[in-house]
Amino acid sequence: MSSLRERILATASERFRNEGFARVSVDEIASSLGISKKTFYTVFASKEELVEHLVSNKLADVKAQIDEIMARDEWFVAKFSALFAFLSSVPGGFGVPFLHDVERHLPHVWKRVESFRERRVMNTFAQLIEQGIQEGYIRPELSTRLFLLAFTSAVQHIIQPHVLAHESFSAQQAIGGLLELFFKGALTDVGRKNLAALQRHNTSKRRL
Numbered sequence: 472m473s474s475l476r477e478r479i480l481a482t483a484s485e486r487f488r489n490e491g492f493a494r495v496s497v498d499e500i501a502s503s504l505g506i507s508k509k510t511f512y513t514v515f516a517s518k519e520e521l522v523e524h525l526v527s528n529k530l531a532d533v534k535a536q537i538d539e540i541m542a543r544d545e546w547f548v549a550k551f552s553a554l555f556a557f558l559s560s561v562p563g564g565f566g567v568p569f570l571h572d573v574e575r576h577l578p579h580v581w582k583r584v585e586s587f588r589e590r591r592v593m594n595t596f597a598q599l600i601e602q603g604i605q606e607g608y609i610r611p612e613l614s615t616r617l618f619l620l621a622f623t624s625a626v627q628h629i630i631q632p633h634v635l636a637h638e639s640f641s642a643q644q645a646i647g648g649l650l651e652l653f654f655k656g657a658l659t660d661v662g663r664k665n666l667a668a669l670q671r672h673n674t675s676k677r678r679l
Contacts, residue, residue, distance in 0.1 A: 476514050478504055480528065483521055488566030492522055493576055519577065526573065526580055529565055530587050537595055547603040548665045554599070555650050562630070562642030570642075571632035585627060592623050600657070608662030622653045 482503055486495045497518050501511045515521040540553045562570065574581045596619055603609030628634070629645050640648070655663060 475504075475506070475510075479511065479514055479521065480525060484525055487522070487525065487569045487572075488564075489568065491566075491568035491572040492518065493572045522573065522577060523580055526584065530584070532564075533561055534587075534591065537591060541595060541598060547599065547606045547608045548662065550599060550602070551654065551666065554595070555647065558650065559643045559647040562646065567632060567635065567642055571636065574632045588630075589623055589627065592626060593619050596622065603658075603662065608659055608665065609657050610659055613657050618653070618657060622649070625649055625653070 479500065483492075483495075483500055486492075486500065486503075497508055497511055501508045515524070536557055537554070540550060540557065543550060543553075545553075570584070573584065597615060600609055600613070600615050600618070604611050604613070626646070626649060629649065630642055635642055635645065638645075655666075658666065
């Protein structure tokens with residue numbers, strides 16, 4: 472049987488992902504679990520503490536998944552394709568309403584999200600680009616540092632809840648578009664052909 476802490480986290484995660492946390496009260500969370508508000512506060516001192524735990528858990532999950540992909544004994548194109556698919560899904564896993572509330576109401580927590588995103592983007596793609604250059608899929612004359620600074624800046628400025636709220640594209644579409652825009656320009660002809668072939672193969676498998 473799950474612990475009370477795990478039950479609270481699971482219930483809150485589901486509600487917050489769909490509705491954000493600002494409009495969901497501790498009373499509502501406690502009521503949905505069949506516990507009292509007093510019992511809730513024996514586990515979490517406040518709703519803010521609950522949100523901070525959820526963010527920490529989700530960031531740890533993202534890090535673990537990225538590390539697992541990067542540790543695979545696969546060629547550059549396969550790793551890039553896997554990262555492309557995973558990173559495009561991350562905002563949906565958090566929930567844009569949740570991220571919007573974090574950005575608006577808990578700026579210190581939002582800074583953690585942005586700092587994590589920047590570090591992971593820089594470190595992960597630096598490794599990936601180096602592998603791509605060695606395997607002949609990334610143009611060797613590419614300035615890795617300039618590329619990563621430009622890519623990170625684009626992600627940081629576009630994947631923002633207050634920006635996405637006024638755009639017609641989703642966070643998933645934005646991340647996918649940025650990855651394709653930046654990396655397709657960095658790929659060699661061989662890299663582009665192999666990536667296109669792998670993406671067609673993956674699309675065919677999903678249709679089966």
